[in-house]
Amino acid sequence: MKIQLSHGSGGKETQDLINSLIKKHLGNKILNKMEDSAVLKAPGKIAFTTDSFVVQPLFFPGGDIGKLALCGTVNDLAVMGAVPEHLSLSLIIEEGLDLKDLERILKSIARECQKGKFGIVCGDIKVVEKGKGDGLFINTSGIGRIKRKREMSISRVRPGHAILVNGQVGDHGASVLSRRNQLTAGASIKSDCAQLTPLIQSLLKSCCRIHAMRDATRGGLAAVANEMGSSSNVTVILQEKNIPVSRQVRGFCDLLGFSPYEMANEGKVVMAIDPRDAEKALGIMKDHALGSKAAIIGKAEKKGDFPAVMETKLGSRVILEMPGGEHLPRIC
Numbered sequence: 001m002k003i004q005l006s007h008g009s010g011g012k013e014t015q016d017l018i019n020s021l022i023k024k025h026l027g028n029k030i031l032n033k034m035e036d037s038a039v040l041k042a043p044g045k046i047a048f049t050t051d052s053f054v055v056q057p058l059f060f061p062g063g064d065i066g067k068l069a070l071c072g073t074v075n076d077l078a079v080m081g082a083v084p085e086h087l088s089l090s091l092i093i094e095e096g097l098d099l100k101d102l103e104r105i106l107k108s109i110a111r112e113c114q115k116g117k118f119g120i121v122c123g124d125i126k127v128v129e130k131g132k133g134d135g136l137f138i139n140t141s142g143i144g145r146i147k148r149k150r151e152m153s154i155s156r157v158r159p160g161h162a163i164l165v166n167g168q169v170g171d172h173g174a175s176v177l178s179r180r181n182q183l184t185a186g187a188s189i190k191s192d193c194a195q196l197t198p199l200i201q202s203l204l205k206s207c208c209r210i211h212a213m214r215d216a217t218r219g220g221l222a223a224v225a226n227e228m229g230s231s232s233n234v235t236v237i238l239q240e241k242n243i244p245v246s247r248q249v250r251g252f253c254d255l256l257g258f259s260p261y262e263m264a265n266e267g268k269v270v271m272a273i274d275p276r277d278a279e280k281a282l283g284i285m286k287d288h289a290l291g292s293k294a295a296i297i298g299k300a301e302k303k304g305d306f307p308a309v310m311e312t313k314l315g316s317r318v319i320l321e322m323p324g325g326e327h328l329p330r331i332c
């Protein structure tokens with residue numbers, strides 16, 4: 001069966017879709033009330049974020065648009081030190097989308113909810129005419145609670161701080177690009193799409209002095225290094241030889257002329273840590289499934305001419321530019 005325009009009309013077919021698919025996979029006490037808005041208790045400090053997902057194709061090795069939407073929103077909360085509690089889910093569906101595909105995506109959303117122990121508490125469904133929506137667009141917003149007193153911010157990187165990443169970079173971008181263009185090259189690369197909350201919470205609970213965190217999504221590692229450098233008025237120096245990149249991603253990028261440092265990730269966090277805690281943080285990450293390939297990849301120095309610089313494998317220093325233009329559209 002396929003999605004029809006009437007599934008977005010707000011009438012009988014919308015109700016049927018909600019009852020047969022949405023409630024079946026995502027139902028919970030708050031969502032099932034079907035009120036105009038979810039009423040939540042949120043004492044203390046909370047983080048709130050939103051993100052839209054237009055990835056093409058909808059399914060790719062290592063994930064799909066549903067898993068991506070959940071992980072993307074959760075990770076924006078996680079890097080602020082928040083534990084996600086409630087998410088919203090808005091679906092903009094193109095007429096003709098196979099109901100089986102929609103159900104597959106909803107199941108993967110449900111799996112992420114279970115993993116992260118949070119629920120979808122409100123949402124919306126719209127249907128647009130065939131040819132006007134590319135299958136499915138998703139918007140998710142999320143609320144998470146911050147228990148930690150010391151704030152983290154990308155404006156808090158100071159000269160001397162160590163820069164760490166929790167693993168190999170570029171997997172998500174390479175995987176989606178390879179699948180979208182049906183390339184043989186890169187066909188074995190899986191997206192790194194994953195919720196970072198458990199890894200980040202173990203680090204925060206260990207009392208490592210972490211001053212800044214950002215998930216390296218669009219624009220990759222290069223964008224985060226530049227954002228940290230610019231916001232904190234320092235120069236971030238990355239050591240190319242220490243940046244983990246898989247052999248497959250390296251080969252894929254060489255072949256197509258991309259930089260793995262500019263490729264999108266969906267399960268990578270870059271952080272600035274007090275140098276006295278860098279080894280300890282590295283050890284904690286390496287003990288974690290999402291951090292086995294973690295590395296100390298550089299440090300912050302006093303502000304120089306550029307916000308981010310790369311020390312190449314040959315020892316020379318080159319500008320690490322903020323990625324410009326749009327070489328990789330619809331990656332998330």
Ligand code: MG
Nearest residue numbers: 076214215217
């Ligand atoms: Mg982010």
